[in-house]
Amino acid sequence: MSAKADFDLIVVGAGPAGGMTAFTAAQLGLKTILLEEHPEVGTPAHCSGKLQVRAFREFNLPAHLVLNTLQAGAFYAPNGTVARVRRASPDSHVVDRAAFDRWLADQAQQRGADLRTSVRVRGAERLNGVMRVTGECGGRTFSATAPIIVDAEGARPVLPQSLGMHLGRRMVLGLQYQMRDVDLDSEDCPEIYLGSPVAPGFFGWLMPIGGRRARVGVCVDPHKASSAPMHYLTRLMREHPVASRRLRGAVVERKLAGPIPVLTSRARTVTDGVIVVGDAAGQVKATSGGGIYFSLIAARLAAQAAAAYVGGDDTALLRYERLWRRRFGRELRATAMARLAINEMTDAEINAFIGAIASDGALRGMIERLGDTAFQSRLLPPLAARALHPAHLRQLAPPLFKLLRYGLRAWWADGIPAEENGPSNVNG
Numbered sequence: 001m002s003a004k005a006d007f008d009l010i011v012v013g014a015g016p017a018g019g020m021t022a023f024t025a026a027q028l029g030l031k032t033i034l035l036e037e038h039p040e041v042g043t044p045a046h047c048s049g050k051l052q053v054r055a056f057r058e059f060n061l062p063a064h065l066v067l068n069t070l071q072a073g074a075f076y077a078p079n080g081t082v083a084r085v086r087r088a089s090p091d092s093h094v095v096d097r098a099a100f101d102r103w104l105a106d107q108a109q110q111r112g113a114d115l116r117t118s119v120r121v122r123g124a125e126r127l128n129g130v131m132r133v134t135g136e137c138g139g140r141t142f143s144a145t146a147p148i149i150v151d152a153e154g155a156r157p158v159l160p161q162s163l164g165m166h167l168g169r170r171m172v173l174g175l176q177y178q179m180r181d182v183d184l185d186s187e188d189c190p191e192i193y194l195g196s197p198v199a200p201g202f203f204g205w206l207m208p209i210g211g212r213r214a215r216v217g218v219c220v221d222p223h224k225a226s227s228a229p230m231h232y233l234t235r236l237m238r239e240h241p242v243a244s245r246r247l248r249g250a251v252v253e254r255k256l257a258g259p260i261p262v263l264t265s266r267a268r269t270v271t272d273g274v275i276v277v278g279d280a281a282g283q284v285k286a287t288s289g290g291g292i293y294f295s296l297i298a299a300r301l302a303a304q305a306a307a308a309y310v311g312g313d314d315t316a317l318l319r320y321e322r323l324w325r326r327r328f329g330r331e332l333r334a335t336a337m338a339r340l341a342i343n344e345m346t347d348a349e350i351n352a353f354i355g356a357i358a359s360d361g362a363l364r365g366m367i368e369r370l371g372d373t374a375f376q377s378r379l380l381p382p383l384a385a386r387a388l389h390p391a392h393l394r395q396l397a398p399p400l401f402k403l404l405r406y407g408l409r410a411w412w413a414d415g416i417p418a419e420e421n422g423p424s425n426v427n428g
């Protein structure tokens, strides 16, 4: 540790990325401080909480965080066609995000990390060879120093900009209600509602969270939507032929909302004395908006890099960059390509695509066997091969062609197509 610094490591933001960074760093013996702007870690929650079973195994997460377990999926096309898939074993759990974030922060504290809540960080600077963050806490100025900062601020970070980092991003806006007395088809089967009238640029969902409760939501791309997310959520709940039936007698328990950075540039996520992780670094799958698992992976790598950096290894930060990209960078690129292609599909093409899956048992079997909600790109090569089958060439070839065309264009344009990188015109 630098003789002049208050801490070895400052972690900004106590979501999954910040909590896991602080937990791992404290375990590695770093004098760590975890800063959270809200008075309570985990509140307000915004997320549906779907997290792959493999993440539970990899990070040794306790069973008491699990609200529900998911083994199936139902995908509704705009014309009402449904493709159902059911795996041989559970794919994901649904967690209570407030409890999940609190558990991570508790683990960090138990290993010696200092947690400070109600601290809103406003900026950071390099000062006399150490990093200094400044902000406010209860109307008073807060500041702390360390050789390194891990920025885990979530979707709308302020630190990267203040340090001259330009991590381009494009958001979708999510809004959901947690509801009880939902008339579920199956407790282990989330439903996905597709099509431009439902949720332009993304999708609507119903996520069972145990008992007869569910989170019902929409995400919309402000570049494609003509109204705010509330308009689409209200319409989904009242008018969608399936969702409205499930929700007829349901009661709203609470509202959850937040942006998701689904398309990001490939700009570096490190700079001298700073590592960016989680949503702040755009480590989110553009197809589903899922970011918890990748945040945890990146956070552990960030803490290891911070420990090496504090120990004098100047190459540690670039190693973090290399390692997270090796672990799931391909997945971010592939899902970004898929998202751009899906966004270019007409509702008729989505109907045909879902229809092809619904009518072909062999195709569904392949998805059930090989589909992996964490690493979705693994399904692309067998899906492309199946698209060449004469029975499907007509339905599946157009979306795959779009995947190539729009995906390659995005690749060329450094992640985000230039004409889609403008400001949003619809507020959450």
Ligand SMILES: Cc1cc2nc3c(=O)[nH]c(=O)nc-3n(C[C@H](O)[C@H](O)[C@H](O)COP(=O)(O)OP(=O)(O)OC[C@H]3O[C@@H](n4cnc5c(N)ncnc54)[C@H](O)[C@@H]3O)c2cc1C
Residues within 6 Å of the ligand: 012, 013, 014, 015, 016, 017, 018, 035, 036, 037, 038, 042, 046, 047, 048, 049, 050, 051, 119, 120, 121, 122, 152, 153, 154, 155, 156, 157, 158, 174, 175, 176, 217, 256, 257, 258, 259, 260, 277, 278, 279, 280, 284, 289, 290, 291, 292, 293, 295
């Ligand atoms: C509607 C919706 C549904 C979602 N559903 C899923 C899902 O089912 N599965 C999934 O994997 N992902 C889902 N996501 C995405 C997931 O929530 C994120 O990928 C994940 O939370 C990223 O974790 P994080 O720690 O990077 O950021 P966050 O969880 O956003 O945590 C950031 C933390 O930093 C704090 N903070 C921010 N700025 C400051 C500051 N300047 N000073 C101090 N503290 C600060 C915030 O208060 C917050 O506690 C969903 C997102 C939304 C919006």
